[in-house]
Amino acid sequence: MQETEEYSFSANRMLKGILRDGVRVFKGITYARYQPFSEAVPERLQSGTDATASGTVCPQRTSRTNPSDGGEPLAVVGDGRLCLSAYSPEHGSNLPVMVWIHGGSFVRGGSEEKRYSCERMAREGNVVVFKISYRLGAQGYLYLPGSGICNLGLKDQKTALRWIREYAAEFGGNPQDITVFGQSAGALSIAALIATAQEPLPFRKAILQSAPLGITITPSEASGITRAFLRRLRKAPEEATVDELLDAQEKILGMKAGLTFMPMVEDFLNIPEQVRNSGLKIVIGYAGDDASPFVSKKGRLLGTFLGRKAVRHLTESIFSKPSEEYAARLEAAGIEVTRYFIGWHPEGNRFGACHCIELPFLLGDRSEWADAKFLKGMTDREYEDNCRDLVRAWTSFAREGIFPGGGILQVR
Template identity: 35%
Template sequence: MTGRPTGRLRGVPVDAPNEAATAAVRRTGPIRYATADRFGPPQRTPAGSDEAASGEICPQPPSRLDAVMGTPYDLYLQGEDCLSLRITAPAAPAPPRPVLVFFHGGGFSSGSGLLDWYDGSRLSAEGGLVVVSAGYRLGPLGFLRHQGVSEGNLGLLDQLEALRWVRENIARHGGDPDNVTACGQSAGAISLALLLRHPETPRLLRRAILQSPVLELATTLPEQAAEQGAFFAEALAGDPRTATFGELLGARSATAEHVAARTGSRVMPPFGPVLGVPPVPAEPPTAGLDGIDLLVGWTREELTAFGLPREAARAAEEEAFTRPVAEFARWARAAGARLATYRLDWAPEGSAYGATHCLELPLLLGDEAAWRDSPLLGTVPWHEVDAFGRALRATWSCFARTGRVDPAPTAGYPVRWGEDQGVSAA
């Protein structure tokens, strides 16, 4: 590994108590699930090992969604020892419990599974789940495609390795390796949509929840990624294999400006998954998803988070989510999966963003301390956020346990469930 940690996320120390981590749950980690040399494939830790990780997060710039989500209160060193995960499980002894593995969003550029935003204590305590939040490599370290350096998609290989680790090791933490649901939001959801093309993935999970998958961003071609990689290398003016984190992030920012100028969009990340590069086949398979249950959805005004006015965000919904999700659903069902959809319409009082991107996260993960002063929640008191969250968490937990969608807990709340689902109602 090359370089030294040079940056931190702002906030309180990492070992500050999380109020949601009550006696009802136990939290384990960070555990190292794999190691990797820079631009090398992940190497899984030995089976049966719960090797403590350093707690580093992948080097990254500030999130472009800080104005929407707020700034995380956690404090972490940034470094390349970032292939780690955290486990939250009910403290009471029980038969093996259903497992939910969460992959965070952040445009393949920011975030970490260790952030308190993604703590699974409430899901564990209320739903009886073992929740795993996993990190993966980001930006150029995870997705650079450049000849002689990296083919790309290392971040996806990391996620696949995390799922393999769960399969081999989660039983020691009270989880059922035969009842695993992978859940991703935004970039994490795009990742899962692509990993479902890999023949091994259906053997590692039974279900998947895709929250706000911007599927149009999952179509980067090898030649396009190579062009962006060449621009990055020129901006770096040095060897990516020995560059400091600051130099890598500086060239990444230049590449982001280049991509925005070329595409006219600041939603497109400068580095992301590449079709046809392992573990992503160029074309989706026509079979192989038999027995897989999928839940896919989005929020009504996703794109306000990226600068669109609310009415414009609603007008863009068809092109950005409804049509791409319908196309994904046709493929998944034809390949053997069962699929249900949802849309979150909640517009918190006092928020200028409405039902924006990431709004479901504080309903499902983290706690009041993690989400305090988050602009996307407006002026809604936390007890009201948590009441709605409890209903949504009940539906997510039911799906993770059984593969069924039970809309009953959210009756009276602004969530729309698809009516032509292949997944049975509870």
């Protein structure tokens, strides 16, 4: 694999990135900065920026929530800085733009993880791809509306999308043709961005992968979580250190079924007037055994009769039924929707077609997913075929608005 570090000339600036096999990679660009529990302030893109090293992810204790994922050393944690990375075909201009929003239960993960590399999508799909980080846990989703503290992580995502629209052309992208795609908490974030829209959306198309739309929150529940958090913190949030915030946060994780910290959106299935009949196109889907990694946390239950029953019930109640209801609501609002389903899994693998099953075929390379338990038993041919089919589907949707099926994708 040929790799060089060089300055890349854009429309108005010169940025130092990495050129690798026909794709320019720009890592760790600061798109905004923030003070504790305040809205982020966008950062301007500066000529001469060195974007050859990965940026930071937002404060957290560990990078993994899904026990089937395997492990990865946590990317560098940093406070006060919000990062994104960009992948651009070497000679492209005015290309469709895709924006990846990572998952992690709103408390862990970050776009700067190596396994979230988007080089393959940029190279094979001829698209510009950005991946963004945003504030997590209490720093992103503490609910104190009287103090202006609410949905700060979601606001970070909006800030990132505005930044990308402003600078997409610098990376060879078309700012008027943006597709967002996200998995799990990232997909739920997209639903939240739509549900809370008060102006035209900054994207034209969206792919929601295994959105846990069956997990909801009420103002009363969010207020209860805030009270429990503050009791353990014993000081004003903005006066606490990062370690104190994370310590208090860890003590209350799990006090609410599903997600403790999440966007405060009373109806994730809401379709505002600004979105109805807007020309927005949506792809939404799930995996047949989405819930299996979470059932696997319950000792030896996975693979037993009761375990299989639990996986079916939770997959249906959290992922499949709410996704179908959301798709129906979108269609009733004049929005074009394509549904997909993934039932593939390596033969004999006890996790089945589980949560995150599609990610290794879209992002990163095989070596970066080598420890993922849900891939045990996969053949080289299956890996190559799945990569081809999924990258083709995702990038075809970004370019042409058409989401083709085939292979492991059942499109309906």
